[in-house]
Amino acid sequence: MSLAPGDHICALYRGQEERDQLITPFFADGLHEGQACVFLAPEREGRAFRDRLAMSMPEGRLACAELQVKPPEESYLQNGTFDGDSMLDLLYSWSHGTFAEGNSNLARLAADMSWAQSLVRPAFTDELIRYEARATRWLRAYPQIGICMYDLDKFGGDVIIPLVKAHPRVWLNGMVVENPYYMGPDEVA
Template sequence: MESEVDAMEGNLRKFRDLLREISCHRSMESLIRDMRAGDHICLIYDGDDEWRGAVVPFIVEGLRRGERCLYICSERAPDMVREELGREVPVDEFEDDGSLRIMDYRGASGEGIKDPERVVAILESESGRSVSEGFSGLRVTLEMGLLLGDISVTEDIIRYGTAI
């Protein structure tokens, strides 16, 4: 008998495949390049290669545009994210000038990322601070992988998408 987790993983695979079919006419680079302030994208990927192909260009484009980039890790260690980004940009320089912040999700809101309203309030505050400090905006990457493993938070993930 299929467990709830197996069923959820199967549904996520189907959803990812559907998204690929829908967006097959656009490259990830053009999708990222065409994003505007306030846009929200949900990236679903299998493994590090797909993660690297989606997330690294997303952050690099934000840095190129003069945006502050905030990466909130849950399944990857901050140092691993730094290493991957370091293949494309001078991570130390961007962190030193405040353009790039990479943090563990537990440090993002004090209690983690389980409360969407709290996280949205923090991101709104961070966005305002970024603009007041001279950045053109705030670009956020929030890994949701740990939450996807817990069926009880499926509604939280939907609330995140709605709130953001």
């Protein structure tokens, strides 16, 4: 799989096992190269993923300790609700700090978006789509790769189709492809 700094990818999968199969090599490669790696996922799932990742890496637990896990309450749902502007402020601040310190030449982030399932309503979905479209600007502002992961068992076409359009690249069945339906931040209503 060919990924480059600035990539904003919508990964579609079914179930936690397939999610983990997709992002394990993504994070393993980054940790092996000493890159900053962040997994936005519920703490319990993040710890379990960190253990699975450790078993897949020659360096084991030592390298996996470098994987930061941030639960939705510390990221997407900081004040108990989703605010795309606040989330982008948090992400810009994290990137600025990460690269200003010179500790990494590339950052890798993956976000399990399952936290959003219970919030899906038209107004929320519109805000999430606007956020995803603007996240491309953030990812391109620093040397980083971002993967937004949507479980097809949790989200229907009414959510997935517009969200896919907010990502320049799509990852499906192990393949990352350019998205011919991509609508940039200025095109998303």
